[in-house]
Every structure is written in structure tokens, then in C-alpha cells.
Amino acid sequence: MIVADRKPLDEILNSIKDCDRIMLAGCGGCVTICFSGGAKAVQLLASQIKIARKKQDRPIEIIEVTPERQCEYEFIDALAEDLKSVDAVLSIACGVGVQAMTERHPDTVTLPGLNTKFMGYPVEHALWDERCAGCGDCVLEWTGGICPIARCAKKLLNGPCGGSADGVCEVDKELPCAWQLIYDRLKKIGKLDNLKKIREPKDWRTSTNAGQRKIKFEEAML
Ligand code: SF4
Numbered sequence: 073m074i075v076a077d078r079k080p081l082d083e084i085l086n087s088i089k090d091c092d093r094i095m096l097a098g099c100g101g102c103v104t105i106c107f108s109g110g111a112k113a114v115q116l117l118a119s120q121i122k123i124a125r126k127k128q129d130r131p132i133e134i135i136e137v138t139p140e141r142q143c144e145y146e147f148i149d150a151l152a153e154d155l156k157s158v159d160a161v162l163s164i165a166c167g168v169g170v171q172a173m174t175e176r177h178p179d180t181v182t183l184p185g186l187n188t189k190f191m192g193y194p195v196e197h198a199l200w201d202e203r204c205a206g207c208g209d210c211v212l213e214w215t216g217g218i219c220p221i222a223r224c225a226k227k228l229l230n231g232p233c234g235g236s237a238d239g240v241c242e243v244d245k246e247l248p249c250a251w252q253l254i255y256d257r258l259k260k261i262g263k264l265d266n267l268k269k270i271r272e273p274k275d276w277r278t279s280t281n282a283g284q285r286k287i288k289f290e291e292a293m294l
């Protein structure tokens with residue numbers, strides 16, 4: 073899932089400082105699961121903004137909405153009528169949601185209330201770890217299901233680097249060395265031979281390095 077974190081309140085307040093009436097738009101998808109942008113987050117942030125603006129002696133009106141998914145036009149086109157009366161939308165969806173709102177409602181300014189971080193997995197309650205960087209050419213088959221792109225600080229395809237020690241990454245002592253994890257996993261599944269092959273440099277054109285990517289599912293066009 074996409075994991076996002078709320079921007080600091082001061083930054084949010086500054087972005088809407090000229091607004092008297094806004095729509096605060098959450099999303100019922102990923103950001104609801106990671107607590108940063110669901111209906112409860114909308115409620116909480118709306119209260120915080122109203123209190124802060126009251127203290128500034130500049131009250132603000134807020135329309136609170138949480139479409140099922142902010143990244144799909146089916147769910148956000150219905151907001152058009154309400155948008156006529158607001159100065160801006162403050163979106164607490166991921167960056168895709170913010171851009172979807174901007175594209176579907178070009179006459180309204182949509183401001184981001186979250187920092188979209190990564191695609192991750194909940195390793196424990198309320199704690200998400202990055203697992204995929206969307207490189208566009210998955211190598212998990214030969215790394216034992218552990219991603220060296222998202223989880224190795226140097227994105228090494230032939231690891232570990234010389235700094236790995238006691239299973240810990242030299243870049244951040246709080247992180248396990250991804251290549252130690254890969255080694256342990258390959259050993260467990262009897263695939264250590266995978267490490268004997270030197271991997272050629274990756275073709276990063278499948279990642280964001282070659283600009284915006286598109287996917288068209290031909291089967292769905294039938
Ligand atoms: S190899 Fe690429 S596609 Fe596969 S998990 Fe890692 S970043 Fe994601």
C-alpha cells in the first residue's frame with residue numbers, strides 16, 4: 073500500500089493562510105489504513121485547523137469529505153458542486169489523489185496535506201516499512217523475495233557492500249542490511265547459487281528515471 077505522513081500543522085496552516093473556506097478531502101484507500109488521510113484524520117485535522125485559526129482571530133469554514141478513493145474520477149467528480157464555494161481543497165490523500173483532484177477540477181487549487189513516502193507493509197501495529205520502490209523490473213525472484221532496491225541504502229544489485237557488519241546496514245544502524253536478509257533467505261530456500269551470478273547493471277529506464285510511465289492493459293480493452 074501507499075504510505076503517507078501528514079505534513080506539519082504549521083506548513084498546512086501556511087498553505088491555506090489566504091483561505092476563508094476550504095474543502096478538506098481525505099481518501100478511503102491506503103491513507104485510511106495508515107491513519108494519515110481517512111475520515112478520522114479529516115475530522116482531527118479539521119478541528120486542529122479551526123482551533124488554530126480561531127486563535128489567530130481568523131475563523132475558517134471547512135467542508136469535510138472522504139471519497140472512497142481520491143485517485144479515481146468516479147469518486148471525485150461528485151465533489152464538483154461543493155467545490156464552487158471553496159477557496160481551495162486541502163487534500164490528505166497521496167500525491168496521486170492531489171493530482172487527480174487537480175486534473176478533474178482544474179478551476180480549483182488543490183493543496184497537499186500529506187507527504188507521500190513509499191509503498192510499504194505494516195510490520196507491526198501502526199508501523200510501516202518500505203518494501204517496493206516501483207522500479208518497473210522486479211528482481212525479487214533471484215533475491216529470495218527481498219527487495220534490494222527499496223531496502224538497501226545503496227540499491228546494490230550485487231551486495232552486500234563492504235560496510236555491512238553483524239547484519240546491520242552501515243548507512244543506518246537501525247536498519248538490517250538488506251543483503252544480509254537476502255543471503256539468509258536464499259540460504260533457507262536452498263538458492264545460495266543465485267549469489268554466484270554477477271548481475272548486470274539494471275536498466276533504470278523502467279523506473280521513473282525515463283520520465284512518467286504508463287501501463288495499458290490490452291486485455292481490459294476487449
Ligand atoms: S525489485 Fe523493483 S518492483 Fe520488485 S519489489 Fe523491488 S522496487 Fe519493487
Ligand code: SF4
Nearest residue numbers: 224233241242249250
Ligand atoms: S550495509 Fe547492506 S543494506 Fe546497507 S548499503 Fe551496504 S549492502 Fe546495502
